[in-house]
Amino acid sequence: MEVKELGHIVLYVRNLERSVRFYRDVLGWRQILPDGDKGRDVLPVPVAAFAAPSGRTHHELLLIEVGEDAAGLPRGRRVGLYHFGLKVGDSDDELREAVRTLQEAGVPILGASDHTVTHSVYIADPDGNEIELYIDVPGVNWREDPTLIASPIKPLRL
Structure with a gap:
């Protein structure tokens, strides 16, 4: 078996x-379920499904x-999900725009890091699930040198 890609995340x-x-309104995901009356009775509990605008x-x-x-x-220290990452662009300007959107919505920024391959800000959803919003740093070729993901973490200044 070979995993081809991360498919989806399910959160309670x-x-x-x-x-x-x-x-939908803060992070900009495209809601696909429920869609009007379609999908309301798909599962025995209330659900909502989203797809990124890319249609991947x-x-x-x-x-x-x-x-x-x-x-x-x-x-504190526990087993399980730490965070999941959502790519919001390919430039610091796009990350700055994401930060502005978060600030306008009153979403606290939990941290910001320069990971060499990415520039990242960290937030939490309404239930406390941590989310990394990031951009791939232009000019850093992580495909040719995958070890770059282990670069020392530096503070990010946008």
């Missing part, structure tokens, strides 16, 4: 409507509502 969320507003695949993010009383993510 407390409040589907709140999470849809975040992923059928869906890249699925949200499943589990209710406001669901346990939160544990803090």
Whole structure:
């Protein structure tokens, strides 16, 4: 077997409507489900599916509502998902625009890093799932030298 690519991410969320507003209205994902009355009864729980505007695949993010009383993510060292990365462009100007959008929406920036191959800012969704928003740094050829991903992490100044 050979994995060809990362296909999609599925997240449990407390409040589907709140999470849809975040992923659709703040991050700009294209919502594909539910689409009007289509898809409302697909699963026995409320869900929403999204695809990136690139149309790379059928869906890249699925949200499943589990209710406001669901346990939160544990803090500190733990096993499981740390964060997932979303590419927002190929230039620092595009990353700056993303930061402006986040600030206008009141989304706190948790951190910013220069990883040599990427410039990244870190945020959390309404349920505390950490997200890295990044750009590939122009002129850095990580395809020819994959070890560049292990470069020392530096503070990012946009």
